[in-house]
Amino acid sequence: MNYSFEYIDIILLAMIAGFIFLRLRGILGKKTGFEGKAPAQFEEILKTVKQKETKKINENFDDKAQEEFLKGAKIAYETVITDFSDNDNKITTSRPLLNNEIYNQFNQALKERSSRGHFAEITFIGVNSAKIKEHKKIGKILNVTVDFIAEVITCIKDKDKKIVSGDPEKVKKIYDTWVFSRDTTSVNPNWQLVNILT
Numbered sequence: 001m002n003y004s005f006e007y008i009d010i011i012l013l014a015m016i017a018g019f020i021f022l023r024l025r026g027i028l029g030k031k032t033g034f035e036g037k038a039p040a041q042f043e044e045i046l047k048t049v050k051q052k053e054t055k056k057i058n059e060n061f062d063d064k065a066q067e068e069f070l071k072g073a074k075i076a077y078e079t080v081i082t083d084f085s086d087n088d089n090k091i092t093t094s095r096p097l098l099n100n101e102i103y104n105q106f107n108q109a110l111k112e113r114s115s116r117g118h119f120a121e122i123t124f125i126g127v128n129s130a131k132i133k134e135h136k137k138i139g140k141i142l143n144v145t146v147d148f149i150a151e152v153i154t155c156i157k158d159k160d161k162k163i164v165s166g167d168p169e170k171v172k173k174i175y176d177t178w179v180f181s182r183d184t185t186s187v188n189p190n191w192q193l194v195n196i197l198t
Helices: 002-028 038-059 063-085 100-115
Strands: 119-138 141-157 163-166 172-183 192-197
Touching: 063 100, 063 119, 063 141, 063 172, 100 119, 100 192
Parallel strands: none
Antiparallel strands: 119 141, 141 163, 141 172, 172 192
16 A cells, blocks of 8 residues: 555656646746847847938938038039030039939030030129028938029120120129939938929
């Protein structure tokens, strides 16, 4: 009989040990946030945060960003006007500042001027003012419309150097509204002229 009781005790102890093992396994066997693929998950979180911060910076066209933009816009304006006044048949210096449509329009105007035997004499005095009229983000593209007031001395002469239009002695004020654009997701920080409003 004693052997029977010992046998039952062994079975009971085994059952208790099994129960404790299962309980410990249920608790200790659960994944925490620090095992398995946690480092990869952490890296993904950092990547997401970085993307959000980049997007925030790109979308945050605040006063400081606008001030820096206008400095570049004035330089771009002078570069384009001066390039257009050169008596080449093609835009050269300002090519990176223009989208394909504006580039083609300028080149067409230069060819037409040249075909008439006309050439330009333009002296760029300076930009009196450049003000952001509006800025609008459409998808990933940020468009900024700028009103320029500048002063130039300009005239068009024919092949015999007779004045066709303008006055080589008179400073003229010109008023332009240009639209610049850039892809805010691009690593390229440069803007392009995409439209000239009349």
